[in-house]
Amino acid sequence: xxxxxxxxxxxxxxxxxxxxxxxxxxxxxxxxxxxxxxxxxxxxxxxxxxxxxxxxxxxxxxxxxxxxxxxxxxxxxxxxxxxxxxxxxxxxxxxxxxxxxxxxxxxxxxxxxxxxxxxxxxxxxxxxxxxxxxxxxxxxxxxxxxxxxxxxxxxxxxxxxxxxxxxxxxxxxxxxxxxxxxxxxxxxxxxxxxxxxxxxxxxxxxxxxxxxxxxxxxxxxxxxxxxxxxxxxxxxxxxxxxxxxxxxxxxxxxxxxxxxxxxxxxxxxxxxxxxxxxxxxxxxxxxxxxxxxxxxxxxxxxxxxxxxxxxxxxxxxxxxxxxxxxxxxxxxxxxxxxxxxxxxxxxxxxxxxxxxxxxxxxxxxxxxxxxxxxxxxxxxxxxxxxxxxxxxxxxxxxxxxxxxxxxxxxxxxxxxxxxxxxxxxxxxxxxxxxxxxx
Ligand code: ADP
Ligand code: MG
Numbered sequence: 001x002x003x004x005x006x007x008x009x010x011x012x013x014x015x016x017x018x019x020x021x022x023x024x025x026x027x028x029x030x031x032x033x034x035x036x037x038x039x040x041x042x043x044x045x046x047x048x049x050x051x052x053x054x055x056x057x058x059x060x061x062x063x064x065x066x067x068x069x070x071x072x073x074x075x076x077x078x079x080x081x082x083x084x085x086x087x088x089x090x091x092x093x094x095x096x097x098x099x100x101x102x103x104x105x106x107x108x109x110x111x112x113x114x115x116x117x118x119x120x121x122x123x124x125x126x127x128x129x130x131x132x133x134x135x136x137x138x139x140x141x142x143x144x145x146x147x148x149x150x151x152x153x154x155x156x157x158x159x160x161x162x163x164x165x166x167x168x169x170x171x172x173x174x175x176x177x178x179x180x181x182x183x184x185x186x187x188x189x190x191x192x193x194x195x196x197x198x199x200x201x202x203x204x205x206x207x208x209x210x211x212x213x214x215x216x217x218x219x220x221x222x223x224x225x226x227x228x229x230x231x232x233x234x235x236x237x238x239x240x241x242x243x244x245x246x247x248x249x250x251x252x253x254x255x256x257x258x259x260x261x262x263x264x265x266x267x268x269x270x271x272x273x274x275x276x277x278x279x280x281x282x283x284x285x286x287x288x289x290x291x292x293x294x295x296x297x298x299x300x301x302x303x304x305x306x307x308x309x310x311x312x313x314x315x316x317x318x319x320x321x322x323x324x325x326x327x328x329x330x331x332x333x334x335x336x337x338x339x340x341x342x343x344x345x346x347x348x349x350x351x352x353x354x355x356x357x358x359x360x361x362x363x364x365x366x367x368x369x370x371x372x373x374x375x376x377x378x379x380x381x382x383x384x385x386x387x388x389x390x391x392x393x394x395x396x397x398x399x400x401x402x403x404x405x406x407x408x409x410x411x412x413x414x415x416x417x418x419x420x421x422x423x424x425x426x427x428x429x430x431x432x433x434x435x436x437x438x
Contacts, residue, residue, distance in 0.1 A: 117267060
């Protein structure tokens, strides 16, 4: 069986990766439905857990025609604990946060749920984490708030450190970078500042949109960037929008930010939201039925942070009421919750911004014209009303010249589907959101 698995991979991997990851792995024991594999180091184990285990589990389960559970341990782990093979539950690998990297211990690839909307960003992050400085440089992850940009960025940092604890990883928000820079000037310690930012293997700069208008800091960051780039050190950036949409960001920074790869994160679809809630509930040891999870997942559509918030709220409510978490209880806990919504965003504001953007008029959006140049913006505007206001579907229909709520629902579904396949549409919608929120 093992040779069949390795043959599969021999065909699909480069020789170097195959030799490194599969060639060094040995089956130790196959017992009940558990297959024990031995790898030479923690690094290999991490790689297996992040990249191979799912695929091999599927392969093994198909070949052996029953669900197989794969357990990967290092040679040392087998040697130090011979009873390990009896163990039933797969242990979860934990990352140790390192104080100087400023990484959050929770933000690892293990705890990141992938789905439509973040697959590309996740894949790119993993590639960069495996070979920092060698592939996409810089890697820029952009998209709306609470969609996992910081999480993915920090996951890269953890992964790099887990593979090689000698590597120097530095996480910083662009505001902290700015403050550090200003303080270094004030206290005449610019050399120290430069050392701190230029002698790293991986520099993670979060929320670069806040560099806007800070000319001095941009200038300094330009030099930091160049030094790291020339030394083939990895730079990872996040932003709430594409660099060329950041007003008052110098052209030379914008052009450098485009050298590598830009990937967006889009709001998770329902399936992904359910998977995220399941994963969080499991991590918290919460017992919640699938039905209740699905109910909660439907309450929040555009933001994972808010989604987590709902779970915390339901959990707290259940503790206070001393009742188990049921759909009924979740409904009560989340009742009247205006999630992610601002009162100053109204349907007419959205219509104005969308109309401006597509060079049509708000009257076109409310009217009945069926030409494509109007229908698509109309659907986008309806979608944005649903995302950014608390208006019900019938209410949105009214705002658009008295349309039926099924028309509105159709429009929203349409845009959601189209966005899944079209980066361009996602970018446009994201740009519009920023314009509406600014
Ligand atoms: P952003 O930086 O895009 O504003 P964050 O990375 O801070 O968003 O994510 C917000 C919260 O949602 C964090 O607690 C993060 O762990 C969680 N989160 C976001 N996306 C995912 C995901 N795909 N899987 C698991 N947790 C996620
Ligand atoms: Mg963030």
